[in-house]
Amino acid sequence: MSTQSHMRTRMLCEAALMVALAQILSYIKLAEAPNGGSITFAMFPIFFFAVRWGLRPGLMAGFVFGLLQLIFDGAYAWGWQSMLLDYLLAFTPLGLAGLFKGKRWGLFVGTLLGCCARFVIHYISGVTVYKILAPKEFLNWTFSSPALYSLVYNGSYMLPNTIISLVMAVVLYFPLKKYILGQDLR
Numbered sequence: 001m002s003t004q005s006h007m008r009t010r011m012l013c014e015a016a017l018m019v020a021l022a023q024i025l026s027y028i029k030l031a032e033a034p035n036g037g038s039i040t041f042a043m044f045p046i047f048f049f050a051v052r053w054g055l056r057p058g059l060m061a062g063f064v065f066g067l068l069q070l071i072f073d074g075a076y077a078w079g080w081q082s083m084l085l086d087y088l089l090a091f092t093p094l095g096l097a098g099l100f101k102g103k104r105w106g107l108f109v110g111t112l113l114g115c116c117a118r119f120v121i122h123y124i125s126g127v128t129v130y131k132i133l134a135p136k137e138f139l140n141w142t143f144s145s146p147a148l149y150s151l152v153y154n155g156s157y158m159l160p161n162t163i164i165s166l167v168m169a170v171v172l173y174f175p176l177k178k179y180i181l182g183q184d185l186r
Contacts, residue, residue: 007185011053015061018049023068030160036086037122037157043094044168047111050098052182058095062114066091085125093117107169107180115162119154126150 026042046065050058070087096117097110127150178184 010185011057014053015049015057015064018045019061019065019068021045022065023072026069026073030164031157033153033157035153037154039157039160039164041164041168043111043114043118043161044165046091046094047097047107047114047165047169048172048176048180050095050114051100051103051107051110051180052185053098054101055095055098058098059092060095062092062095063088065094079129082125082129085121085129090118090121090125093121102182104181107173108166111165111169112162115158115165119158119162122154122158123150126154 022042022045025045026038026040028040030039032038042065046058046061049061066087066089069091070083094114094117097107097114099113100106100110103109127147173180
């Protein structure tokens with residue numbers, strides 16, 4: 001087997017393992033919002049994989065994870081637009097962390113970028129698809145627009161998810177630094 005073929009096989013195997021781990025972690029919900037969205041440890045394996053292997057494999061892993069979320073996590077969807085935005089498009093940009101492949105602090109910057117991109121897509125979904133569900137009041141807040149409601153609602157689970165992913169990155173960075181930077185792949 002050639003070195004290139006070996007590395008491709010290794011990358012696909014690691015992708016399968018990290019997506020499977022993310023899916024398993026997604027079932028451990030620390031909190032769940034009433035109209036979809038939960039606080040879990042699930043995003044970190046996708047960030048880890050993306051920073052290790054790069055942009056294209058990272059986007060692929062994010063897409064597959066989103067597809068699995070749609071199929072197995074009891075997708076909360078309001079039509080095909082919601083399925084597309086809240087699952088396939090929202091989880092794919094977690095792979096943007098791959099832009100920082102091999103960078104010393106890439107895991108942290110990549111995690112922030114991936115989380116922000118996912119939040120933006122959920123926000124757009126909230127403003128365009130879920131605007132009909134926007135209440136006038138939520139958690140003692142009064143909302144005058146679907147945009148404000150989407151910001152608060154999606155932020156209520158994406159901010160904790162971002163913090164969890166960053167804490168996991170801090171805790172695991174030094175013990176796994178060689179793997180995060182892909183030094184074992186050379």
